[in-house]
Amino acid sequence: xxxxxxxxxxxxxxxxxAGQNLIPSGSLLYxxxxxxxxxxxxxxxxxxxxxxxQVKHRPGTxxxxxxxxxxxxxxxxxxEIDMYWKAWxxxxxxxxxxxxxSGFVTSYIAPAYNGNIFMWDDAFITMFxxxxxxxxxxxxxxxxxxxxxxxxxxxxxxxxxxxxxCFGRYDxxxxxxxxxxxxxxxxYTQFGDDSRLNKVFPVLAAYYKWLKLNRTWRNGxxxxxxxxxxxxxxxxxxxxxxxxxxxxxMIWLDACLQQIMVxxxxxxxGFYLERWQEIEEFEDDIxxxxxxxNKHMWSEKDGFLYDQFANDSLSSTQGIYAYWALHTDxxxxxxxxxxxxxxxxxxxxNRPHRVPSLSYDHxxxxxxxxxxxxxxxxxxxxxxISGLVNKGYRQLAWDIAMNHYNNVLxxxxxxxxxxEYYAPEDAAPGFMARKDFVGxxxxxxxxxxxxxxxxxxxxxEDSRLTIDVNLTDAYGVSRYPFGRSGLLDIKVxxxxxxxxxxxxxxxxxxxxxxxxxxxxxxxxxxxxxxxHTL
Numbered sequence: 001x002x003x004x005x006x007x008x009x010x011x012x013x014x015x016x017x018a019g020q021n022l023i024p025s026g027s028l029l030y031x032x033x034x035x036x037x038x039x040x041x042x043x044x045x046x047x048x049x050x051x052x053x054q055v056k057h058r059p060g061t062x063x064x065x066x067x068x069x070x071x072x073x074x075x076x077x078x079x080e081i082d083m084y085w086k087a088w089x090x091x092x093x094x095x096x097x098x099x100x101x102s103g104f105v106t107s108y109i110a111p112a113y114n115g116n117i118f119m120w121d122d123a124f125i126t127m128f129x130x131x132x133x134x135x136x137x138x139x140x141x142x143x144x145x146x147x148x149x150x151x152x153x154x155x156x157x158x159x160x161x162x163x164x165x166c167f168g169r170y171d172x173x174x175x176x177x178x179x180x181x182x183x184x185x186x187x188y189t190q191f192g193d194d195s196r197l198n199k200v201f202p203v204l205a206a207y208y209k210w211l212k213l214n215r216t217w218r219n220g221x222x223x224x225x226x227x228x229x230x231x232x233x234x235x236x237x238x239x240x241x242x243x244x245x246x247x248x249x250m251i252w253l254d255a256c257l258q259q260i261m262v263x264x265x266x267x268x269x270g271f272y273l274e275r276w277q278e279i280e281e282f283e284d285d286i287x288x289x290x291x292x293x294n295k296h297m298w299s300e301k302d303g304f305l306y307d308q309f310a311n312d313s314l315s316s317t318q319g320i321y322a323y324w325a326l327h328t329d330x331x332x333x334x335x336x337x338x339x340x341x342x343x344x345x346x347x348x349x350n351r352p353h354r355v356p357s358l359s360y361d362h363x364x365x366x367x368x369x370x371x372x373x374x375x376x377x378x379x380x381x382x383x384x385i386s387g388l389v390n391k392g393y394r395q396l397a398w399d400i401a402m403n404h405y406n407n408v409l410x411x412x413x414x415x416x417x418x419x420e421y422y423a424p425e426d427a428a429p430g431f432m433a434r435k436d437f438v439g440x441x442x443x444x445x446x447x448x449x450x451x452x453x454x455x456x457x458x459x460x461e462d463s464r465l466t467i468d469v470n471l472t473d474a475y476g477v478s479r480y481p482f483g484r485s486g487l488l489d490i491k492v493x494x495x496x497x498x499x500x501x502x503x504x505x506x507x508x509x510x511x512x513x514x515x516x517x518x519x520x521x522x523x524x525x526x527x528x529x530x531x532h533t534l
Contacts, residue, residue, distance in 0.1 A: 326387025
């Protein structure tokens with residue numbers, strides 16, 4: 001009887017360790033490396049990924065992928081199309097199978113880094129990989145993070161291939177940025193997958209609540225660290241604190257803005273899923289954080305948002321972290337205009353390769369990027385471009401997207417591959433950047449090409465497709481995925497000028513509403529299955 005009781009207690013402890021792999025099954029209490037201090041989050045009980053059986057998906061070859069992936073064409077731009085396919089080829093090579101005893105529940109695409117999976121990287125990677133759903137279930141990559149959720153809602157930001165966390169949960173560098181809900185929402189708006197939304201919502205809500213309980217100061221604002229924000233060496237903390245590891249006793253602007261963005265997404269998910277009880281606090285969180293940022297983290301003199309130090313003074317570091325505001329409603333229009341204007345300033349962020357992570361006039365800015373002291377990063381650029389479009393700055397978004405895309409293309413022409421990040425003052429890889437990085441550098445040749453160069457954006461939730469035409473060349477995409485089984489062929493004819501109304505032909509197997517945009521004009525058409533000329 002005593003043996004059975006000890007076995008039950010041991011099994012319970014293993015479960016509450018939430019997959020940290022610190023305690024092998026059958027261990028006894030005295031073998032624990034530290035005491036169990038978990039405060040259980042009830043939402044974690046709904047996390048079905050923690051008890052899911054491991055499923056391994058064997059990917060096909062790249063040649064097989066080319067038969068099902070979306071096919072872009074762009075008249076007179078063969079190098080751009082080659083770059084698109086090269087990104088997929090490299091990304092497919094990074095598909096990994098989980099180790100049998102890792103606790104990972106599915107095959108996944110690795111970040112092309114050190115063999116571990118990273119929350120920050122994989123959130124961005126799955127944003128372009130969603131276009132490959134008909135070849136491989138790339139979105140399931142995030143399931144491995146969900147399977148490793150701790151009983152209190154914590155999810156480690158970096159997890160080894162053996163399934164062990166790289167950081168203890170109370171380490172200032174242990175988690176973040178909280179971008180998983182953004183990736184899941186983009187996936188949902190592309191495919192309308194209700195079943196996945198139901199599964200991920202309690203996981204994401206539990207993680208949000210963990211951050212609120214464990215990463216806030218007494219006034220409800222958030223703190224992080226260089227590693228926790230993903231921007232390792234950006235000069236943000238005061239002198240005397242470690243740039244990478246310390247929270248600097250600061251209020252970290254991007255951590256606050258990301259929680260506002262996530263709360264908005266969780267609200268939308270919760271309304272759709274009728275999870276009224278779980279989302280009650282989110283509106284208050286959004287309002288309280290937004291009010292604080294507006295009142296205390298905005299510099300009227302500079303027209304910029306900053307981190308706040310422990311003595312209530314503001315930082316002077318102007319970095320790309322402030323542009324997470326584009327994914328919130330924190331700033332009124334006049335303030336947002338001022339913040340956005342810095343993106344066009346050649347003394348700030350309008351450099352030969354846009355957008356550098358650190359303002360050009362900062363004393364620590366490096367022309368070769370030197371990681372986050374000027375480097376141009378595909379993930380944060382995708383954040384800026386998508387945020388600008390969502391806020392109505394379409395022309396600026398187009399200018400930045402084309403500049404970034406063409407610089408990545410020029411480096412691709414020179415080197416034949418993609419890089420972890422890029423130099424801001426020249427069409428060159430960043431200092432000591434990793435090569436063959438797909439990795440989040442699949443964003444420019446795939447997602448940005450489709451969404452912001454070609455201007456094709458889906459919102460299956462509203463049965464709507466947007467075609468925002470800026471090019472005058474003929475271009476299009478076939479096998480464009482829309483919803484669970486929708487496939488579209490989209491062709492845009494060549495124009496003589498940007499002011500000319502585009503002639504667009506759409507072949508679809510599903511009904512939808514199509515909004516065609518060009519210049520400052522637009523028209524909306526309801527179409528049924530079939531071929532239509534707009």
